[in-house]
Amino acid sequence: MVTTHRIALIPGDGIGQEVTPAACRVLDAVGKRHGVAFSYDELDWSCARYTELGAMMPADGLDRIRHHDAVLLGAVGDPSVPDHVSLWGLLIPIRRTFRQYVNLRPVKVFEGVDSPVRGAELMDLVVVRENVEGEYSEVGGRFGTGFPEEMAVQESVFTRAGVTRVADYAFTLAGRRHGHVTSATKSNGIVHTMPFWDEVVAEVARSHPDVAWRSEHIDALCAKVVLDPVRFDVIVGSNLFGDILSDLTAAVAGSIGIAPSANINPERDFPSMFEPVHGSAPDISGRGIANPLGAIWTAALMLDHLGHREAAAEVEGAIAGVLAKTPIRTPDLGGTAKTGEFTTALLEHLS
Numbered sequence: 001m002v003t004t005h006r007i008a009l010i011p012g013d014g015i016g017q018e019v020t021p022a023a024c025r026v027l028d029a030v031g032k033r034h035g036v037a038f039s040y041d042e043l044d045w046s047c048a049r050y051t052e053l054g055a056m057m058p059a060d061g062l063d064r065i066r067h068h069d070a071v072l073l074g075a076v077g078d079p080s081v082p083d084h085v086s087l088w089g090l091l092i093p094i095r096r097t098f099r100q101y102v103n104l105r106p107v108k109v110f111e112g113v114d115s116p117v118r119g120a121e122l123m124d125l126v127v128v129r130e131n132v133e134g135e136y137s138e139v140g141g142r143f144g145t146g147f148p149e150e151m152a153v154q155e156s157v158f159t160r161a162g163v164t165r166v167a168d169y170a171f172t173l174a175g176r177r178h179g180h181v182t183s184a185t186k187s188n189g190i191v192h193t194m195p196f197w198d199e200v201v202a203e204v205a206r207s208h209p210d211v212a213w214r215s216e217h218i219d220a221l222c223a224k225v226v227l228d229p230v231r232f233d234v235i236v237g238s239n240l241f242g243d244i245l246s247d248l249t250a251a252v253a254g255s256i257g258i259a260p261s262a263n264i265n266p267e268r269d270f271p272s273m274f275e276p277v278h279g280s281a282p283d284i285s286g287r288g289i290a291n292p293l294g295a296i297w298t299a300a301l302m303l304d305h306l307g308h309r310e311a312a313a314e315v316e317g318a319i320a321g322v323l324a325k326t327p328i329r330t331p332d333l334g335g336t337a338k339t340g341e342f343t344t345a346l347l348e349h350l351s
């Protein structure tokens, strides 16, 4: 019997259009081996749509994908459209409406990929980023536009429920991994929200006595990620800190083109959304040289979320296999392979 999953597919802009077909090829191939099929509803939601029709997605867009099993997204962003328009017109509404409060970003250094950081070979960590509140809030405004006293105010929003649930997710995850959580803070400088974050994390930690944890200031933590990346297991951070940490850890792992992410609604009341960490890469888009690994590893996270653990592990195995056993690489990893060629080579390692 074949299980069919309905996937809302949003390739988006730039290299999003180039890496999502690679992810779908891998999903279809691994699905065949495991009795799983995917039916993709492809949506043109993007900056290109915004330029043509004035909105990133249709007014009833969220209702159209509410009942899908998952959302698979490439990347959105275009130099002609302000980044806050593309982010707030598509990604943030999906994350918030579907209560995807956990943004999961696993990072590891694959054999055959050079980290720019010495001694990072054994790095294997997951960044758990709070994904629906925190610093990325709409509370605030501009005042005195055009006058010398012009000012902008932006409020961060941290709720007990919001911090508790993301911290709980991080501790539970660490319990299944290597049993260690690092909580990113900045309670020395940000004197209201960050001490609150620390307090709530400490409360959550008490209900996970099997998990060791420590709290580190974000600046020092960034330095440690570069100086000693192998000592981390799960790092939990607010929306902003988690965003920055996940690009940093991805870069330490060798290329932002490899890094995957999952926006998870743990209660499964809504679809979760899976997207590579990278953006639309306007500097290389249209040339067919984007690294599809981020999108392919993202597809593995989606398989895992949909309950196909073995299939997910097989995709991760194919990623590790093609990198360890062949010199085939896209240009960001020092090779000359095109996106499609690399994907074909990866598919040969699916077993």
Ligand code: NAI
Residues within 6 Å of the ligand: 015, 019, 074, 075, 076, 077, 078, 079, 083, 086, 091, 256, 257, 258, 275, 276, 277, 278, 279, 280, 281, 282, 283, 284, 289, 290, 291, 292, 294, 332
């Ligand atoms: P970016 O991730 O698009 O690119 C940063 C650098 O990494 C570029 O030099 C790019 O060529 C390279 N790169 C990224 N992904 C790659 C891949 N798969 N293979 C090879 N090289 C890769 O970030 P940037 O330039 O800051 O943003 C470009 C646009 O993407 C902006 O409009 C931004 O708002 C948007 N963006 C969208 C995201 C999303 O859809 N979730 C996330 C980050 C940025």
Ligand code: MG
Residues within 6 Å of the ligand: 243, 244, 247
């Ligand atoms: Mg980011």
